[in-house]
Amino acid sequence: xxxxxxEMKNITKEFPGVKALDNVNLVVERGTIHALIGENxxxxxxxxxxxxxxxxxxTYSGEIYxxxxxxxxxxxxxxxxxNIVIIHQELALIPLLSIGENMFLGNEIKSGAGVIDWNKxxxxxxxxxxxxxxxxxxxxxxxxxxxxxxxxxxxxxxFSKNVKLLILDEPTSSLNDEDAKMLLDLLMEFKKQGLxxxxxxxxxxxIIYCADKATIIRDGTTIETLVKGVDEFxxxxxxRGMVGRAMNDRxxxxxxxxxxxxxxxxxxxxxxxxxxPEKVVDDHISFKVHKGEIIGFSGLQGAGRTELAMxxxxxxxxxxxxGELYLHGKKTTLxxxxxxxxxxxxxVTEDRKTNGLLLNESIRFNTTxxxxxxxxxxxxxxxxxxxxxxxKMRKEMGTKTPSVEQKVGNLSGGxxxxxxxxxxxxxxxxxxxxDEPTRGIDVGAKYDIYCLMNQMVADGKSVxxxxxxxxxLLGMCDRIYVMNEGRLLAELNAKExxxxxxxxxxxxxx
Amino acid sequence: MAAxxxxxxxxxxxxxxxxxxxxxxSMTIALVAVFIxxxxxxxxxxxxxxxxxxxxLQNGYVLVMACGMLLCILxxxxxxxxxxxxxxxxxxxAAVLVTNLGWNPYLVIPICLLVGLGIGAWQGYxxxxxxxxxxxxxxxxxxxxxxxxxxxxNSKTVPMQNDAFNxxxxxxxxxxxxDVISTKEAPVDNPHVWSPLxxxxxxxxxxxxxxxxGRLSKKKNGYHLNSALMDYGKVTIVGALIMWYCVKxxxxxxxxxxxxxxxxxxxxxxxxxxxxVIGRYFYAVGGNEKATKLSGINTNKIYFxxxxxxxxxxxLCGMLCLARVGSVSGQTGTSFEMDAxxxxxxxxxxAYGGSGTVGGVVIGALLLGVLNMGMSILGFTDSWQYVVxxxxxxxxxxxxxxxxxxKN
Numbered sequence: 001x002x003x004x005x006x007e008m009k010n011i012t013k014e015f016p017g018v019k020a021l022d023n024v025n026l027v028v029e030r031g032t033i034h035a036l037i038g039e040n041x042x043x044x045x046x047x048x049x050x051x052x053x054x055x056x057x058x059t060y061s062g063e064i065y066x067x068x069x070x071x072x073x074x075x076x077x078x079x080x081x082x083n084i085v086i087i088h089q090e091l092a093l094i095p096l097l098s099i100g101e102n103m104f105l106g107n108e109i110k111s112g113a114g115v116i117d118w119n120k121x122x123x124x125x126x127x128x129x130x131x132x133x134x135x136x137x138x139x140x141x142x143x144x145x146x147x148x149x150x151x152x153x154x155x156x157x158x159f160s161k162n163v164k165l166l167i168l169d170e171p172t173s174s175l176n177d178e179d180a181k182m183l184l185d186l187l188m189e190f191k192k193q194g195l196x197x198x199x200x201x202x203x204x205x206x207i208i209y210c211a212d213k214a215t216i217i218r219d220g221t222t223i224e225t226l227v228k229g230v231d232e233f234x235x236x237x238x239x240r241g242m243v244g245r246a247m248n249d250r251x252x253x254x255x256x257x258x259x260x261x262x263x264x265x266x267x268x269x270x271x272x273x274x275x276x277p278e279k280v281v282d283d284h285i286s287f288k289v290h291k292g293e294i295i296g297f298s299g300l301q302g303a304g305r306t307e308l309a310m311x312x313x314x315x316x317x318x319x320x321x322x323g324e325l326y327l328h329g330k331k332t333t334l335x336x337x338x339x340x341x342x343x344x345x346x347x348v349t350e351d352r353k354t355n356g357l358l359l360n361e362s363i364r365f366n367t368t369x370x371x372x373x374x375x376x377x378x379x380x381x382x383x384x385x386x387x388x389x390x391x392k393m394r395k396e397m398g399t400k401t402p403s404v405e406q407k408v409g410n411l412s413g414g415x416x417x418x419x420x421x422x423x424x425x426x427x428x429x430x431x432x433x434x435d436e437p438t439r440g441i442d443v444g445a446k447y448d449i450y451c452l453m454n455q456m457v458a459d460g461k462s463v464x465x466x467x468x469x470x471x472x473l474l475g476m477c478d479r480i481y482v483m484n485e486g487r488l489l490a491e492l493n494a495k496e497x498x499x500x501x502x503x504x505x506x507x508x509x510x
Numbered sequence: 511m512a513a514x515x516x517x518x519x520x521x522x523x524x525x526x527x528x529x530x531x532x533x534x535x536s537m538t539i540a541l542v543a544v545f546i547x548x549x550x551x552x553x554x555x556x557x558x559x560x561x562x563x564x565x566x567l568q569n570g571y572v573l574v575m576a577c578g579m580l581l582c583i584l585x586x587x588x589x590x591x592x593x594x595x596x597x598x599x600x601x602x603x604a605a606v607l608v609t610n611l612g613w614n615p616y617l618v619i620p621i622c623l624l625v626g627l628g629i630g631a632w633q634g635y636x637x638x639x640x641x642x643x644x645x646x647x648x649x650x651x652x653x654x655x656x657x658x659x660x661x662x663x664n665s666k667t668v669p670m671q672n673d674a675f676n677x678x679x680x681x682x683x684x685x686x687x688x689d690v691i692s693t694k695e696a697p698v699d700n701p702h703v704w705s706p707l708x709x710x711x712x713x714x715x716x717x718x719x720x721x722x723x724g725r726l727s728k729k730k731n732g733y734h735l736n737s738a739l740m741d742y743g744k745v746t747i748v749g750a751l752i753m754w755y756c757v758k759x760x761x762x763x764x765x766x767x768x769x770x771x772x773x774x775x776x777x778x779x780x781x782x783x784x785x786x787v788i789g790r791y792f793y794a795v796g797g798n799e800k801a802t803k804l805s806g807i808n809t810n811k812i813y814f815x816x817x818x819x820x821x822x823x824x825x826l827c828g829m830l831c832l833a834r835v836g837s838v839s840g841q842t843g844t845s846f847e848m849d850a851x852x853x854x855x856x857x858x859x860x861a862y863g864g865s866g867t868v869g870g871v872v873i874g875a876l877l878l879g880v881l882n883m884g885m886s887i888l889g890f891t892d893s894w895q896y897v898v899x900x901x902x903x904x905x906x907x908x909x910x911x912x913x914x915x916x917k918n
Contacts, residue, residue, distance in 0.1 A: 316803065316804055336808070337804055337806040337807075338808070339806075340806070347804065349801075354798070354800055354801075355800045358794060358798045358801055359797075359798070360797050361793070361864070365790075365793075369790075369794055369802070369805045369807075370805035372787045373787070376787050380785050381785055381786060381787060381790060384728060387733070387734065388733070423805075
């Protein structure tokens with residue numbers, strides 16, 4: 001019988017309004033590399049957060065057996081005490097501290113009460129760094145070493161905690177191919193020494209390269225576990241598992257009445273990262289959207305879709321932006337968001353809490369903010385009029401709240417999204433750019449938002465939708481552009497394409 | 511059964527309304543309580559006409575500065591540390607230009623306001639467009655302008671003896687016919703000051719007319735209307751306070767020009783923050799700068815305006831202080847900025863920005879003023895006044911933070 005190190009049984013985890021995990025089961029054999037795969041938002045990271053105690057025992061239902069023992073972790077510390085270590089996609093390193101300091105942060109080697117033994121700290125740090133093949137001084141600062149080496153520091157840190165089960169969340173997403181391969185080789189090397197790893201990744205070639213088993217998660221449930229050497233273990237097979245859900249009437253019907261007139265066209269659009277200007281975030285992207293058309297952008301996180309949209313929306317992202325922008329056939333430059341708004345563009349952000357809403361202010365305040373000129377005369381606001389227009393937008397969006405004076409921060413996710421949409425609909429846009437418009441909201445609110453998009457195009461406006469949910473793109477769009485790592489890979493007719501085709505483009509490019 | 515549940519609902523909602531009212535107006539209630547407490551402790555001396563008149567005049571500069579400081583704080587809890595130094599520099603400049611060089615005061619006043627605005631624009635440029643942290647920019651300004659101020663007055667005390675200048679700030683309004691002043695040179699049998707009563711009455715009538723007009727226009731347009739009891743109740747309370755204060759003023763010299771300046775500044779900033787588009791932007795920037803930027807608003811400009819405006823008001827304060835004290839030295843205005851900052855936070859401005867009102871700030875400043883005056887009358891030393899002021903600031907902010915946390 002196989003030696004089972006970890007068994008997660010019937011794990012269910014709910015967030016307000018969303019069931020993130022629904023009876024998920026995961027069995028991991030000792031001394032293997034186990035891949036966890038699924039689309040964005042499928043529940044992979046949530047599952048690992050349950051395992052490591054970030055979501056404490058009691059906030060989820062189900063049982064976790066580790067080494068045959070029932071575990072009820074309430075904190076990260078408790079799971080680390082059992083030698084389970086999780087390395088997050090966003091590295092948890094402090095740039096201005098040294099490698100040694102980072103490795104023992106929160107876990108300091110002390111010589112007396114509260115006094116750090118620096119000699120021992122750096123000696124230990126060096127030992128573990130050599131273990132992972134990191135040739136750096138432990139005194140080097142994190143900010144001075146590359147992301148590849150930073151990833152190694154995280155693994156060395158895990159070793160300093162005497163790791164037995166290592167969980168890596170998208171470990172190679174910020175690495176180049178060479179560093180990524182080195183990292184995977186390292187994991188395979190450690191496997192021989194008896195380490196068990198769970199690796200979360202989108203890159204199927206990596207899974208096929210290093211994993212022994214792959215568990216596929218979709219919509220918060222486990223679909224299947226494929227075993228190398230037993231099942232078919234190919235990219236196509238995995239993609240089928242990842243996307244193979246039935247399409248149903250989750251999308252409202254609409255007549256496709258795409259007009260000939262192009263409302264927005266972008267040619268050879270190139271954007272550089274604002275902090276690292278040598279990094280190209282969007283590389284010569286050209287696309288267009290007609291009146292009465294919904295187009296979609298598909299891709300993984302970091303494909304450059306949000307950056308593309310924001311750079312078009314009045315250069316609100318990026319530096320060294322080049323390329324041409326045409327609005328209704330006329331070449332234009334939009335210097336800032338104000339110019340973009342007045343040119344009839346609206347950008348509904350993917351991150352409503354940070355970039356979209358003023359959480360401490362009312363729906364009324366948020367709704368009118370981008371176009372206060374519509375409710376004011378000579379710079380003086382007509383508050384009565386403001387209340388009436390805000391109320392009108394609230395009704396149109398179907399935001400469920402007793403009054404527009406309600407603080408936006410007190411609303412549910414779906415209602416916040418509607419408040420955000422109301423804010424942008426108030427600007428009366430001709431071209432509505434929606435970035436992940438249905439993320440983290442319930443099915444009913446999603447449907448309302450789809451209806452709103454249909455209404456927009458029925459009125460002859462244009463909608464650009466960025467989404468990581470492929471069924472949503474297929475269900476709503478006329479055409480779909482596929483992007484990966486800042487490049488445009490394909491332009492597809494939504495009627496004719498499939499999830500497998502889209503995913504295939506992305507995976508084969510990675 | 512159903513009736514009792516309904517009753518319960520009404521009761522709890524009433525209770526909630528009362529609690530809401532108390533937390534919303536906690537500082538007003540505290541001000542009233544402290545006022546009554548000190549009025550009692552001082553055996554009524556606090557409400558002597560002279561003290562009541564002085565309460566606003568002594569704290570006039572704090573109120574003016576606090577209006578500007580509020581805009582800075584709204585943008586994200588940012589403060590301006592340089593205000594006291596700017597007061598010294600601009601006040602010194604005015605004193606030197608008028609007293610030593612004999613310039614025309616009517617020319618000097620606009621020059622000094624421009625100098626204040628220039629200083630504010632200088633700091634606003636670094637803060638808004640280059641994004642130097644406000645704390646550091648204005649800390650540097652605090653040193654720089656203090657130094658320049660001392661250079662201007664040459665480390666001496668420069669007096670201001672020009673009557674024209676002083677009259678623009680510290681004289682009392684006398685209306686011939688209403689006010690009969692008895693002086694040593696021309697003693698009068700029956701001296702009286704009636705102008706405050708007349709002006710007060712006019713103001714009260716004006717408020718009444720404006721309220722009614724507002725209600726009528728709301729009714730005509732079908733907008734939401736407060737109950738008549740609430741609107742006119744407010745007018746009654748405010749009107750009674752104004753008349754009471756005017757009676758006090760009429761018992762002591764009358765309305766000071768300084769009071770007019772201060773009330774005008776407070777009303778202008780009340781208007782800006784509550785009714786205008788630009789005022790709304792200060793709240794927006796403090797509430798969520800990224801979202802505000804993406805809403806098409808130039809947030810850099812908002813920071814710039816907050817600090818440029820603070821400079822302008824600090825310049826005005828420099829002249830108010832100069833006129834009231836009668837001279838400027840290298841020490842003038844030391845730690846004045848702290849009074850303004852404290853007033854804002856006591857008055858309910860958020861230390862993270864995005865919330866706070868001019869009304870609250872006025873109440874905060876008055877609370878500090880009443881504490882100062884009450885303790886002075888009772889003979890507490892400066893040292894004790896500092897301890898109490900600090901305590902009140904801390905308690906006010908703790909109360910604010912904790913009551914907000916409970917709500918969420």
